[in-house]
Amino acid sequence: MATRPDPPTGASRSRTGGRPAARTAKLSRDVIVNAALAFLDREGWDALTINALANHLGTKGPSLYNHVHSLDDLRRTVRMRVIGDIIEMLNTVGQGRTRDDAVLVMAGAYRSYAHHHPGRYSAFTRMPFGGDDPEYSAATKAAAGPVIAVLDSYGLEGEDAFYAALEFWSALHGFVLLEMTGVMDDVDTDVVFSDMVLRLAVGMEHRR
Structure with a gap:
């Protein structure tokens, strides 16, 4: 009777199936x-x-636990990292662009990020948003920075720019959530999204 060969060196069988478990990475x-x-x-x-x-x-x-203090520490670090990645992404796609061109490109990049990284996006928008963590609260407010910079090209500054950025974000977030939950499965979401963003851009012009 043939015997089953031993698994390759360094591999082990998972408890739930026949595939080898992932090889342990050097942790940091x-x-x-x-x-x-x-x-x-x-x-x-x-x-x-x-x-x-x-x-x-x-x-x-x-x-x-040799590298993270607790689950809360891990989750907070992950959320801070996601915020940083989103800010970097928006700054990159918006670089050298102004007004409607910048708004359209940044909105598209935001929507694409949410669809390609649904878990990270959930971490970004998870409540409570800041709570009693001043550093995290500051980071979330900084996420509006790239949009505020673009709004400057419409002549919006200070408080006007900040509130306009919140309105812009609210519209994008609401659209993304409806899209992800299947509410808009029967419509051409690309067309609806483009129309919505263009109307937002027109609204920025009139806010002055």
Whole structure:
């Protein structure tokens, strides 16, 4: 009777199937945070726990505590990282653009990010938004910075620009949520989105 060959060196069988478990990576805070970002997009915010992430990394939960203090610490770090990535993305796509051109491009990039990274987007918009964490509250407000910079090309400054940026974000966020939940499955969402953003841009012009 033939015997089953041993698994390759360094691999182990998972408890739930025949595939080898993921090979343990050399852990660091950056490795853990990057893994958490990928985990979010695949499994969602509510599924992110220390043990679930450790299993994703092919290790045990206690190993992660050498690099993150707690689940709250991990989640806060992930959210701060997502905010930074979104700010960088909006600054990049908006660079050298002004007025309607910039608004259209930035809105499209925001929508694309939400669809390609649903778990990260959920982390970005998760409540409570700032709470009693001044650094996190400041970071979330900074996320409006790239839009405010574009609104300057419409002649909007200070408080007017900040409130216009909030209106802009509210419209995009609401659209993305409706789209993701399937409410608009029967309509051409690309057309509706473009029309909405153009109307927002026209509204910026009249806010002065």
